[in-house]
Amino acid sequence: MSTVDTAWLRMDSEGNQMMIVGVAMMSQPIALDGLKDALTTRFLAYRRFRSRVVQDVAGAWWQEQDVNLDDHVVNLRLHDAPGGGCNKPALQGLVGRLSQQPLDPVLPLWQMHLVDNCVGEDGKVRQALIVRIHHCIADGVALVGVFMSMFGAHPDSQLHRPSEVAVELAEENPWEQILLPITATTVKAIDLSSAMWLKSMRLWTDMPAVVGKIGQLGQTATKLALDAVKLTTMESDSATRLKGKPNGRKHVAWSEPLPLSEVKAISKAYGCSINDVLMASVAGALRAYLRSCGDTVDPACEVRVMVPVNLRKADGHQKLGNAFGLVPLVLPVGLEDPVARLREVRRRMDELKGGYTALVAMSVLGVLGATPKQVQNEIQNYFARKATAVMSNVPGPRTPLYLAGSQLDQVMFWVPQSGDIGIGVSILSYNGGVQFGIVTDDALVRDPENIIRRFEPEFEKLVLLALMDEV
DSSP: OOHHHHHHHTTOOSSOOOEEEEEEEESSOOOHHHHHHHHHHTGGGSGGGGEEEEEETTEEEEEEOOOOGGGTEEEEEOOOOTTSSOOHHHHHHHHHHHHTSOOOTTSOSEEEEEEEEEEOTTSOEEEEEEEEEETTTBOHHHHHHHHHTTOBSSTTOOOOOOOHHHHHHHTSOHHHHHHTTSOHHHHHHHHHHHHHHHTGGGTTTOHHHHHHHHHTSOHHHHHHHHHHHHHHHOOOOOOOTTOSOOOSOEEEEEOOOEEHHHHHHHHHHHTSOHHHHHHHHHHHHHHHHHHHTTOOOOTTOOEEEEEEEEOOOOSSOOOOBOOEEEEEEEEOTTOOOHHHHHHHHHHHHHHHTTOSHHHHHHHHHHHHTTSOHHHHHHHHHHHHTTOSEEEEEEEOOSSOOEETTEEEEEEEEEOOOOTTOOEEEEEEEETTEEEEEEEEETTTOSOTHHHHTTHHHHHHHHHHHHHTTOO
């Protein structure tokens, strides 16, 4: 197991389990055997899904074993809501409870729940597939790819086992592949940044020495080292009710889809990216939630979210493992004007583009995976205290997908939060729609639906102002 994957393996805590959790809403029920067939053909082709994790003082590795799918697939049925109708809160409650339940360490670290009788807000009865996979197996981008590979483009699509070459490529260490093309000078910068991270508290007292070392590096390496300094010396964001010690009890909620075409139109109207619009809507929703709780939101109030950035090459091959870095984005929650908020988000996003923060963060995570667990915990907790949430935005398929003849209507996922971070926001687009999801710790937010329902109104404010030509 790579040191990056090992680092994720060791991040489990009482407050946060390092699982990626997903929910797929199927238009028609699929048979349990149909799901197992898809898992056998696609999931179990990859060694990691057939292997348990073994650890000792020297590290961790995959130990292949026979897999009994009955240990990994559970079939449940939701109770009807009192008086009938939508029972989405019951499904969200189930997902929340599963998000805090550790995976069985004697088995490969994944599990699925096939849940019948899920009545949506539109009154339609669907079937939910809840997926839980440990982050040490792969990151969100990789797991979305593997999960979606179980689906076909047509109701009668036949699944085929991936080729041996594809399986071998998927098991390659993505961290090594990312670092191989980097020059020796740049690698020295990564080594320097790692040392800076591990000795972060010394930076404040020894900055002249650090600057001197940076001056000896090339242009690319200098940028790497400077980004490392920024990362290690960033101040904490604003103290809000969204920050605090998690207790491990989780709540989840997700929105109904917004038309992606509308989001694209608004991004064009404001001359920014789709991502900028979505991030600004998140900032507005958090602001509205804090105000609804009676909190004073100062104009200088800022919420830092850690955003995963994919570092894989777009070579068309499925890759497992973790190949991303976390980039800190500070949301201007204190700005009341939606347009000003969007422009500030765009400016801050532009500042992050072209930097090496994600590469530095990933390389240092690899270093931490080789250090004693106590050292890793202390350093990751130090940085977790600098942020309020983790936020991910993954583009999904643009056309409908099918599993065992049933159409995938909606799909949502949540990435885990490390250290004392207790908020996770996810954005996923699929089949012409985009959805917001949120997971919160009970110690911080007990009613995540109160945040979720504020995303669409914040987006609609941007729509209205664009129509009024106040861009």
